[in-house]
Amino acid sequence: xxxxxxxxxxxxxxxxxxxxxxxxxxxxxxxxxxxxxxxxxxxxxxxxxxxxxxxxxxxxxxxxxxxxxxxxxxxxxxxxxxxxxxxxxxxxxxxxxxxxxxxxxxxxxxxxxxxxxxxxxxxxxxxxxxxxxxxxxxxxxxxxxxxx
Numbered sequence: 001x002x003x004x005x006x007x008x009x010x011x012x013x014x015x016x017x018x019x020x021x022x023x024x025x026x027x028x029x030x031x032x033x034x035x036x037x038x039x040x041x042x043x044x045x046x047x048x049x050x051x052x053x054x055x056x057x058x059x060x061x062x063x064x065x066x067x068x069x070x071x072x073x074x075x076x077x078x079x080x081x082x083x084x085x086x087x088x089x090x091x092x093x094x095x096x097x098x099x100x101x102x103x104x105x106x107x108x109x110x111x112x113x114x115x116x117x118x119x120x121x122x123x124x125x126x127x128x129x130x131x132x133x134x135x136x137x138x139x140x141x142x143x144x145x146x147x148x
Contacts, residue, residue, distance in 0.1 A: 005029040005108055007101045014079075014090040025091070027098075029105040038105060040080070042089070048082055052105055055080075055098055 007027040012020040026041035029052075038055060040048045050068055057063045058070025058078060069081040078093045 003108075004032075005101070005104050007097070007104070009093065009097045009101070011080075011091040011093050014092055020092070023091070027101045029101075029108065031109055035109045038101075040091075052102060056102060059095060059098065 005028065009025050009027055010022050011025045013023045014020050023043050025043070026039075028039040028041060029037075030039075033049075036052050037049050038052045042048070048068065050065065054063060054065050054068060054070055055078075058080070059072060062069070062071035064070075067083040069079075069083075071079050072095070073079045073092065076095055078095050078098055080091045080093060082089045082091075
């Protein structure tokens, strides 16, 4: 069994206001789930799953699949736009963070960077994961937990 790859990253949440704010996200890859699927876990516990090729292609050119849009923003940033019934969330990532994560997933799966002509996976959103006691304690220590 191959180990799960977890990478904690920072993204900037883009809002319609004048300020953006940094948010912690979790990039995750579990080869036991689906060898071409990556996950982005958001601070509210929502997990987005989609094909690794969506991020790989989005590093070079705008791409849209289902409820997810990805495009490069200059030479060092990548925008990931997530649509749901709750609205739209737009995140800005450092490209080098995603390149490092994607390289680790390819090395783990033994897969080439290209998708090999396979059918792209549709993105999916899961409901928020319950918070672990460790996460709740960490948020409480930083004044970010309101008990909900």
